[in-house]
Amino acid sequence: MSIGQHIINERFYGAKSQTINNVEIVAAEPIGENTLAIARINSTLYQLLVNVDGKDVLLNHVAEVGPGLGEWVSNSPFPTGPFRALSGEQSNSSFITTGEESVIVKYFRKLEPGRNPDVELLSKIPNCPNIAPVLGFSEVLLGNSRYTLVMAQQFIPGKDGWAHALSTTADSFGADADLIGQATRNVHTALAEAFPTAVVPASDIAQGLINRLESLIFQAPELARFKEAATAVYRGLSQDVHIQRIHGDLHLGQMLKTDDRYILIDFEGEPARPLEERKLPDSPLRDLAGVIRSIDYAAHFDGGAHQSWADEATAMFLAGYGSIDDQELLNAYILDKALYEVAYETNNRPDWVHIPLEAVQRALN
Known part of the structure; x- marks a missing residue:
């Protein structure tokens, strides 16, 4: 054979x-x-x-x-x-x-x-x-x-979260975004109760983000032009960070919409990372950044440019999730995710690279 x-x-x-x-x-x-x-x-x-x-x-x-x-x-x-x-x-x-x-x-x-x-x-x-x-x-x-x-x-029957988002208007998706926020909070709370948690210095998180940036630049050298500004964002983190087990690769495509709630699926983490790295505790804000970036993709997918849809859905998602203890850290994770997406799209779907590129520029401005 x-x-x-x-x-x-x-x-x-x-x-x-x-x-x-x-x-x-x-x-x-x-x-x-x-x-x-x-x-x-x-x-x-x-x-x-x-x-x-x-x-x-x-x-x-x-x-x-x-x-x-x-x-x-x-x-x-x-x-x-x-x-x-x-x-x-x-x-x-x-x-x-x-x-x-x-x-x-x-x-x-x-x-x-x-x-x-x-x-x-x-x-x-x-x-x-x-x-x-x-x-x-x-x-x-x-x-x-x-x-x-x-x-x-x-098996819980439901509609793919990404497909549902693409089929809705801003008005009708607001309630869904709120439910997604609630679902994400419930899962984070359950994981924090089931697995150990810790508090680490902001400098540890910043160094991890900088290391990842170096790896992304190796994959997509055009990202080097953002290195200085992105590093400054990461170095500017100041609060201690609560870490725990998280989903690790959360986006709209990792959710199922049922009649009354959202189900989170595929907890394997980001597939490009080694398994041992995917199993390390991290801030729950990384998952939130993944959903926010996915909402932005849905708003600009297939030639669309509906920033107001993305802004409203993001606001409803965060409202459903509840309080955010460190907005600067969330912004840093959003930047990290957008940089990762630039590298991915450059190497796999170059026609889409403008979506995360615009997000990187928004995050740095």
């Missing part, structure tokens, strides 16, 4: 620009005519179900794969099918059962050592009304490290 030949066409494979020099099967088990495998591709592990040609075929064989090569951790058995694939996924593969009580089953494709934050965080806050509770998960021991392979959650 030739896994390397086929994986470059998979949506979940994020290293398409890199040459594949090595494919090593770390663990494998036959599943009918196919092979369930954990493969090290260059230096990264991936979970695959491949046919004799090396092409991933998990889409049509979920019921056969079940919890995969790992141990199923749950008070109930692995969900039974039939399953249908959830559209729109990229880094993972998710499936929904079609029985009376719907369950969503997520297969993590790129594997990193340690419990996946999606499982780790949500397992500790099962009673929070703004998350989908974890029903079980599968882990495997490889070497001296455990890897999360699969998780099952209660």
Whole structure:
């Protein structure tokens, strides 16, 4: 089989620009005519179900794969099918059962050592009304490290938050923005109760933002023109910062709108960061900055230029969230997020780069 030949066409494979020099099967088990495998591709592990040609075929064989090569951790058995694939996924593969009580089953494709934050965080806050509770998960021991392979959650039907925002006017989205703020506050409160919190000097946060800026400039050298001004913003932070576990990659696309509330999903954190870094405590204001930047994208998406829509929705979101203890820090995180977006759009969607560029200039002015 030739896994390397086929994986470059998979949506979940994020290293398409890199040459594949090595494919090593770390663990494998036959599943009918196919092979369930954990493969090290260059230096990264991936979970695959491949046919004799090396092409991933998990889409049509979920019921056969079940919890995969790992141990199923749950008070109930692995969900039974039939399953249908959830559209729109990229880094993972998710499936929904079609029985009376719907369950969503997520297969993590790129594997990193340690419990996946999606499982780790949500397992500790099962009673929070703004998350989908974890029903079980599968882990495997490889070497001296455990890897999360699969998780099952209660399936809560709802509309994608990003799609909903694009379909509304400023007047009608205000109430939604308020609910999003309330949902974000509820999740932050639950995480602060379930995991340790701390207070760190502003200088620690500032140095982290400066380090990230250096990394972003390496990815997109055109950001160097903002280095002096952005560094001054970060160095100007003065208040001690309360840190805790947070979502880490919060935006409108990481939310589901139900009839009466919003559900936050995908707690894995920013995918470009290493897992250990994503699991570090941070200020909840980073999540708020992510939502505010997402609102700005929605306002200017597809040629739109509705700054008043963004301003009103942002105000309602912050009102729903409640008091902000450090506006300067929130502004710094908004700047950091916009700089990250410039680097991302420059390398992936250059036609969109004007949206975060304008945000950077607003933040620095």
